[in-house]
Amino acid sequence: MSHPAPSWASIRRSERLAGTPVVRRGADWWLVSPSGSLLASDPAFTGELDRFAADLAAADRAVAEIRAQGKPSRKARP
Template structure:
């Protein structure tokens, strides 16, 4: 069953996967360019995109947590006497 091509007029930079010419909409990966879009249907390829998206999300969370880790490391540590 063919998938209808989504409207890319509303595509924002934040919807792209790490500035790559791919987006995930409606549970499907789409390859996008200025001339149009094409549904990515190869399971091995879309599986890699899924893994990459998961890793990017984890990296983004880790970077977002850096200021919190810095604040904690700036707190003076009491010297422990033995």
């Protein structure tokens, strides 16, 4: 199923890849600006976007695991 081109106004900050004007809709990467959207079709570029997104997701999971373990308790000073 093809996804419609995103418009600048319809992009939530959380949809952007690390605050960039790049969003993923379905299997497609889009470059989005106030003047319009452009489907990213270069396999080398979209492959890098895929790897970057996967690395960010892995980092987010690692941070969440560390936070879930809780803060280490500090020993009281005498």
